[in-house]
Amino acid sequence: MKFQIPNSKSQISFKSQIPMIKTCKFGVSVIGIWSLLGIWCLVLGISSVHAQEGNLAAWNKLVIEAKTSQDLYAPLEAIKEFYFKNNKYSDFVDYLKSLAQKKKSAEPFVNYYRALARYQHLKYLEEKQLWDEYFSQGNAYRNELTEGCKMAIAATTGQEPLHIYARLLLWQFHKDQHDSFEESALSDLVVSAIEYSARAKDFKPIKEVADKFFVYKEKGRSKEFYKIYAQKLITSQMPDTELAKAASKFYQEGNLDLSENIYDAYIDRVSKTLPKEELIRVLTEIASIFAYKDEGPSDPFYAEKIFKKLEDKAGKEAFDQEVMYLRGFNLEKAKEYPQAKAVFDSLALRFPKSTHLDEVIFKSGLISAYVLRDKDKAKEYFGKLAQREKNFTAQAVSGLYQLGLLSQWEEDSNAARNFYNRLLDVAAGNFSDTVALARERLKEIEESKPIEYNLKTFLDLSLKKENAGYDMSKIDLRSQPYQVKRKQRVSVDSTAHTAPTGCMHIELQYLWSGHLGKAQTPLASQAEFETSYSSSGTKEINLVVVSPTGIIDRSLDIVDIH
Amino acid sequence: MVRSTKCEVRSAMRRAGRGILLAACGLFFMALLCGVSPLTKQKVFIKTLPGSRYQLMVGGRPYIVKGVCYNPVPIGKNHEYDWWSDPAKPWLVDGKLMKEMGINTVRFYQPGQNAEAVKKVIRDLYERFGIRTILGNWLGFWEYPCPFYADKSFQEKIKKEVLEMVGLYKDEPGLLMWILGNENNYSCLGLINKWSSEEIDKEPDPQRQKAMRANIYYSYVNEIAREIKKIDPHHPVALGNGELIGLEFAKEVSSDIDLIACIIYRGKTFGNLFNSLKFTFDKPVLISEFGADAYDAYLKKEDQNMQAFFLESQWRMIYQNLADYPQGAGNCIGGTMFEWTDEWWKHNEYDPAGWALHSEDAGWSNSSYYIDIRAPKNMNMNEEWFGLVALSKESEDGLNKRTLRKAYYVLREFWKKPVLNNKKKKKR
Numbered sequence: 004m005k006f007q008i009p010n011s012k013s014q015i016s017f018k019s020q021i022p023m024i025k026t027c028k029f030g031v032s033v034i035g036i037w038s039l040l041g042i043w044c045l046v047l048g049i050s051s052v053h054a055q056e057g058n059l060a061a062w063n064k065l066v067i068e069a070k071t072s073q074d075l076y077a078p079l080e081a082i083k084e085f086y087f088k089n090n091k092y093s094d095f096v097d098y099l100k101s102l103a104q105k106k107k108s109a110e111p112f113v114n115y116y117r118a119l120a121r122y123q124h125l126k127y128l129e130e131k132q133l134w135d136e137y138f139s140q141g142n143a144y145r146n147e148l149t150e151g152c153k154m155a156i157a158a159t160t161g162q163e164p165l166h167i168y169a170r171l172l173l174w175q176f177h178k179d180q181h182d183s184f185e186e187s188a189l190s191d192l193v194v195s196a197i198e199y200s201a202r203a204k205d206f207k208p209i210k211e212v213a214d215k216f217f218v219y220k221e222k223g224r225s226k227e228f229y230k231i232y233a234q235k236l237i238t239s240q241m242p243d244t245e246l247a248k249a250a251s252k253f254y255q256e257g258n259l260d261l262s263e264n265i266y267d268a269y270i271d272r273v274s275k276t277l278p279k280e281e282l283i284r285v286l287t288e289i290a291s292i293f294a295y296k297d298e299g300p301s302d303p304f305y306a307e308k309i310f311k312k313l314e315d316k317a318g319k320e321a322f323d324q325e326v327m328y329l330r331g332f333n334l335e336k337a338k339e340y341p342q343a344k345a346v347f348d349s350l351a352l353r354f355p356k357s358t359h360l361d362e363v364i365f366k367s368g369l370i371s372a373y374v375l376r377d378k379d380k381a382k383e384y385f386g387k388l389a390q391r392e393k394n395f396t397a398q399a400v401s402g403l404y405q406l407g408l409l410s411q412w413e414e415d416s417n418a419a420r421n422f423y424n425r426l427l428d429v430a431a432g433n434f435s436d437t438v439a440l441a442r443e444r445l446k447e448i449e450e451s452k453p454i455e456y457n458l459k460t461f462l463d464l465s466l467k468k469e470n471a472g473y474d475m476s477k478i479d480l481r482s483q484p485y486q487v488k489r490k491q492r493v494s495v496d497s498t499a500h501t502a503p504t505g506c507m508h509i510e511l512q513y514l515w516s517g518h519l520g521k522a523q524t525p526l527a528s529q530a531e532f533e534t535s536y537s538s539s540g541t542k543e544i545n546l547v548v549v550s551p552t553g554i555i556d557r558s559l560d561i562v563d564i565h
Numbered sequence: 566m567v568r569s570t571k572c573e574v575r576s577a578m579r580r581a582g583r584g585i586l587l588a589a590c591g592l593f594f595m596a597l598l599c600g601v602s603p604l605t606k607q608k609v610f611i612k613t614l615p616g617s618r619y620q621l622m623v624g625g626r627p628y629i630v631k632g633v634c635y636n637p638v639p640i641g642k643n644h645e646y647d648w649w650s651d652p653a654k655p656w657l658v659d660g661k662l663m664k665e666m667g668i669n670t671v672r673f674y675q676p677g678q679n680a681e682a683v684k685k686v687i688r689d690l691y692e693r694f695g696i697r698t699i700l701g702n703w704l705g706f707w708e709y710p711c712p713f714y715a716d717k718s719f720q721e722k723i724k725k726e727v728l729e730m731v732g733l734y735k736d737e738p739g740l741l742m743w744i745l746g747n748e749n750n751y752s753c754l755g756l757i758n759k760w761s762s763e764e765i766d767k768e769p770d771p772q773r774q775k776a777m778r779a780n781i782y783y784s785y786v787n788e789i790a791r792e793i794k795k796i797d798p799h800h801p802v803a804l805g806n807g808e809l810i811g812l813e814f815a816k817e818v819s820s821d822i823d824l825i826a827c828i829i830y831r832g833k834t835f836g837n838l839f840n841s842l843k844f845t846f847d848k849p850v851l852i853s854e855f856g857a858d859a860y861d862a863y864l865k866k867e868d869q870n871m872q873a874f875f876l877e878s879q880w881r882m883i884y885q886n887l888a889d890y891p892q893g894a895g896n897c898i899g900g901t902m903f904e905w906t907d908e909w910w911k912h913n914e915y916d917p918a919g920w921a922l923h924s925e926d927a928g929w930s931n932s933s934y935y936i937d938i939r940a941p942k943n944m945n946m947n948e949e950w951f952g953l954v955a956l957s958k959e960s961e962d963g964l965n966k967r968t969l970r971k972a973y974y975v976l977r978e979f980w981k982k983p984v985l986n987n988k989k990k991k992k993r
Binding site: 129132134137138141180181182183184185186472501502503504505506507508509550551552553 | 748751754755756757759769770771775807808810828830831833834835836837839840870873874877878881882885886892893894928929930931946948971975978
């Protein structure tokens with residue numbers, strides 16, 4: 004049986020190219036090499052079209068000859084791909100209609116694919132802004148979509164993948180529309196998918212449901228179904244090594260939820276079998292994979308969960324200084340500052356000769372002062388760094404600056420001046436970023452001026468007890484990357500979570516202060532800026548966001564320049 | 566005897582019947598003489614159906630508000646311009662176009678100063694085009710320096726204004742309902758037109774402060790609604806509200822409010838608004854301000870399709886949640902989209918030179934209108950381009966020439982046949 008693409012437009016497009024070839028061949032002697040090449044490409048193109056047409060005929064044959072509904076999935080998917088690739092949605096619908104007449108048993112599939120075609124069709128029209136068709140046919144396509152899904156659902160049992168796919172598509176449609184049926188479509192889908200997962204052997208629909216939930220930011224639901232899917236994989240007698248490979252593969256694909264679920268199951272398994280040393284290695288490796296990094300996917304909260312598991316199973320001794328630093332850094336980037344400080348303190352205590360020592364002491368000082376509002380404790384940390392006689396690191400120099408700043412804020416100008424002057428002495432021409440800041444502060448003291456407005460506002464909000472309501476929850480402040488080399492670009496971005504104001508636009512002011520590098524002080528209208536640093540060290544970036552009716556919140560971010 | 570008695574009774578009844586008929590006719594003619602025609606005095610009310618479904622009833626029949634916000638400020642003028650007294654009578658040109666499109670209601674945010682001119686507009690729209698009017702009041706939201714809703718003298722001043730408005734227009738046959746406020750609830754959150762009181766200032770918890778402001782504000786609006794009903798029991802009173810924000814407080818103190826009039830800008834849809842409202846404030850809802858602009862801030866050019874795309878989708882959602890649509894929430898009574906004509910003064914109201922320029926600068930950002938969200942700083946909402954009708958400097962009958970945008974035609978077709986797939990399931 005020769006398969007014909009049922010839509011006239013497609014037939015025209017295939018046939019109309021054949022006479023063109025003949026015409027070109029006729030003129031071979033008079034055309035140049037480029038024309039010959041062109042003809043060759045055309046011939047190749049036609050061959051490819053014919054090849055696809057041939058495939059289409061073959062797939063259609065498989066559909067027609069399919070003995071069971073299971074046999075219909077693959078060829079119909081291939082046919083769908085062919086039409087969708089060329090955005091020929093109406094052609095596909097026409098094909099399906101003709102198929103329905105030839106093969107009654109394929110009707111549920113016909114209805115589902117008809118719905119899917121219209122779903123993609125509407126998306127395509129919107130994306131390409133083909134508005135005439137969108138406005139004239141939109142309602143008809145939407146009806147075809149919902150009807151198709153409902154008919155496919157009615158004609159299949161809960162144990163058939165098609166049933167789940169049709170429910171998924173219907174939910175996607177209503178979700179996109181945000182219409183009245185969204186909730187009922189969602190609960191129908193969830194119930195059906197759970198029932199399906201209890202008995203079915205083909206897990207693919209479960210993963211597809213979870214994937215779609217993930218895409219639509221239904222995080223709770225996607226986790227639930229990834230868990231079910233992971234459970235299916237686990238109970239399928241898959242060896243441990245294969246399970247770990249599957250988890251790693253999903254991580255590489257950026258599907259962290261699924262990867263974490265499988266890793267959890269994997270850890271459960273190997274915890275009972277692996278010797279302690281090997282288990283420490285495995286857990287450390289998994290935590291490191293998920294710990295914050297400037298590039299690639301990460302989930303600092305999952306990483307911390309695994310670090311905690313490692314501590315529970317093997318005690319603090321399981322952490323060497325690098326793993327401990329990674330744990331603290333990961334918590335710092337997750338803005339879990341008090342926990343980060345606890346890890347940094349522990350690192351400083353256990354590894355007093357660590358290469359990270361000055362950095363973690365300095366960070367504990369920053370966290371004490373500007374997060375926990377404990378300036379006395381902060382002074383202790385900064386004091387530890389400042390008390391050395393020689394080998395001043397960038398953090399030790401910054402420690403002196405912070406001691407000066409806290410004294411200046413307390414209006415103890417003499418003490419502040421001493422710290423700043425000592426800083427200039429020990430810097431010996433290095434640490435230019437911090438030296439510049441110290442000079443600015445000294446100038447303020449000499450001229451009996453208050454601390455620069457943005458910085459003073461940040462210090463007031465961070466240190467005064469009565470400002471405890473400003474708890475850093477209303478501003479999201481991020482830098483990218485966090486670990487950079489000198490003179491490398493750093494992007495700093497902030498989002499303030501304000502009360503809604505409808506269609507009345509509110510101008511917010513962004514009061515930047517701290518170690519801002521080359522950008523110096525960005526304009527108050529700038530929610531983000533780019534900078535770079537000429538000297539290494541740990542740089543604190545401070546922000547206060549102000550609305551016309553008052554302060555919204557403050558925030559702190561820390562960047563390490565190596 | 567018995568028979569004769571019966572005849573006497575019948576005869577007496579006939580006489581009495583004639584008397585009643587004569588009295589009724591007399592009353593009818595007296596009513597006509599007094600100008601109170603039973604045909605024009607139509608009661609507007611909300612009918613509650615099972616399952617918290619609501620229908621607006623006008624003249625005894627269900628009424629879907631197919632409305633538009635109307636403020637035909639000409640090019641070169643600003644919001645202070647008294648278009649109500651414009652000799653070119655823009656509402657006559659616009660009313661005809663509205664009727665042809667299928668619009669049955671206009672919403673005025675606040676009537677003009679000249680009551681006779683306002684009455685003329687309301688009557689012309691109703692008598693010539695069958696278009697009804699929703700009248701609103703800002704409730705002092707734009708008073709300088711802020712609306713002091715906690716201050717008794719401020720409250721009394723605004724209440725007096727509102728009741729005067731009701732007294733003036735309540736008998737206009739074309740009147741549909743009252744809307745109190747617009748997005749005034751945002752002032753309770755403290756970012757817009759923030760107001761306070763000594764008691765609020767003493768409260769250290771900012772969340773509690775917001776709750777205190779909301780309680781004061783909504784109690785006050787309810788008090789006005791109660792007073793309105795004493796003088797006008799024939800028209801519903803709506804609470805104007807930005808989104809659903811604050812309605813959890815309104816719920817406790819708004820027993821005299823008949824419906825909620827929501828200002829919603831959520832792009833293609835209204836999200837879960839209709840269902841969520843049932844839980845927070847179970848009253849009917851009019852989407853009293855919604856829409857889309859016709860300017861692509863990313864490509865920097867007019868885009869009528871983008872506006873038509875959003876508006877058609879928004880109206881579809883409204884229809885899906887009307888009382889007679891079985892699968893929807895059933896609590897929506899319609900909408901008044903924003904707006905009929907472009908308003909060229911809006912981008913910078915303090916710059917008179919700008920009132921004659923059609924500004925291409927966006928005034929705010931809303932990621933739900935995703936087509937042009939890639940505009941610089943995501944500023945994609947062009948306040949001067951929301952009209953279904955574009956204005957040009959060319960004059961036609963003393964008015965800025967009107968050019969209908971695509972949304973006009975798309976919605977006209979939608980209203981003719983709102984395809985919603987709302988067939989009820991057949992009972993077997």
